[in-house]
Amino acid sequence: MAGSLADLKRIKVLKDLPSPTLARIAEVAVPAHFSSGQLLFLAGEHCQAIYLLVSGHIAVYRISPEGRRQILSQIHPGEMFNVVPPFLPEPVNPASAEAITDVLVYAIRLENFQRLLSEEHDFALKLLSTFALRLQHMTALVEDLALHSVRERLARFLLDHADSGGFSGFTYDEMAERLGTVRDVIGRCLRAMEGEGILRRERGQLILLNRARLEAIALADS
Amino acid sequence: MLNHDFLEIDQEKCSLCGTCVENCPEDALAISQQVLVIEKPEACTVCGFCEETCPEGAIAIRYQIVWQQ
Numbered sequence: 001m002a003g004s005l006a007d008l009k010r011i012k013v014l015k016d017l018p019s020p021t022l023a024r025i026a027e028v029a030v031p032a033h034f035s036s037g038q039l040l041f042l043a044g045e046h047c048q049a050i051y052l053l054v055s056g057h058i059a060v061y062r063i064s065p066e067g068r069r070q071i072l073s074q075i076h077p078g079e080m081f082n083v084v085p086p087f088l089p090e091p092v093n094p095a096s097a098e099a100i101t102d103v104l105v106y107a108i109r110l111e112n113f114q115r116l117l118s119e120e121h122d123f124a125l126k127l128l129s130t131f132a133l134r135l136q137h138m139t140a141l142v143e144d145l146a147l148h149s150v151r152e153r154l155a156r157f158l159l160d161h162a163d164s165g166g167f168s169g170f171t172y173d174e175m176a177e178r179l180g181t182v183r184d185v186i187g188r189c190l191r192a193m194e195g196e197g198i199l200r201r202e203r204g205q206l207i208l209l210n211r212a213r214l215e216a217i218a219l220a221d222s
Numbered sequence: 223m224l225n226h227d228f229l230e231i232d233q234e235k236c237s238l239c240g241t242c243v244e245n246c247p248e249d250a251l252a253i254s255q256q257v258l259v260i261e262k263p264e265a266c267t268v269c270g271f272c273e274e275t276c277p278e279g280a281i282a283i284r285y286q287i288v289w290q291q
Contacts, residue, residue, distance in 0.1 A: 171283060203228060207290050
């Protein structure tokens with residue numbers, strides 16, 4: 001089944017492409033549904049396809065030898081992911097991907113993607129901008145993990161999510177995965193912050209009380 | 223997965239050991255017909271003790287992160 005042009009125009013990197021290029025992509029983009037919790041692909045496996053996310057949310061992660069999961073990024077509707085393998089000498093998935101919610105993706109098989117890259121130059125150029133943004137994100141993540149303590153990263157996490165007012169909420173495990181730690185440490189940090197009057201826990205809410213203090217912790221100025 | 227808004231119980235992980243039931247300061251939890259249930263959701267103060275003491279990691283509290291109004 002070929003891709004829907006309407007769906008593909010919702011993908012940021014594709015929406016401004018000329019119609020003939022978009023039509024070429026639609027010929028090889030195959031829609032697929034995944035349920036919440038389903039794995040799309042595993043790190044280390046041979047890359048089968050590149051993906052375009054139309055609806056839902058996906059977590060991209062790696063697992064340490066000790067079994068701890070580190071989320072590298074969250075994929076939102078309109079984004080493309082697993083685009084690195086076609087450019088590697090050995091096209092292997094660098095990370096795993098799991099559906100956080102029910103999702104609709106379009107998959108472009110590796111060989112079709114490589115053909116598109118060589119034949120549709122405007123598409124190839126658009127991909128470079130995707131790589132630049134991804135590199136920027138990873139650089140910030142590495143800096144965050146290497147240079148800031150869990151407490152500082154947690155403070156930044158709380159500020160960002162309260163300000164965005166978006167997502168459906170987080171468990172300790174989910175916060176730990178995003179912050180490169182374990183849930184016991186998250187629990188200790190939050191209890192300490194509660195004791196300092198920075199936040200309080202109340203029936204399913206972390207209510208932030210002191211922006212200035214959180215900003216100071218996030219900037220390691222405590 | 224049993225979910226009373228913010229308290230999520232993974233019944234597949236739950237071994238019905240009763241640790242959370244014994245330790246809940248508000249007696250909000252109970253084991254009923256071989257299932258862990260939130261018997262008194264209105265009594266729950268989100269102290270997090272059940273989550274911390276569960277040996278199986280079967281309980282998770284889901285927090286919305288919000289500013290004080």
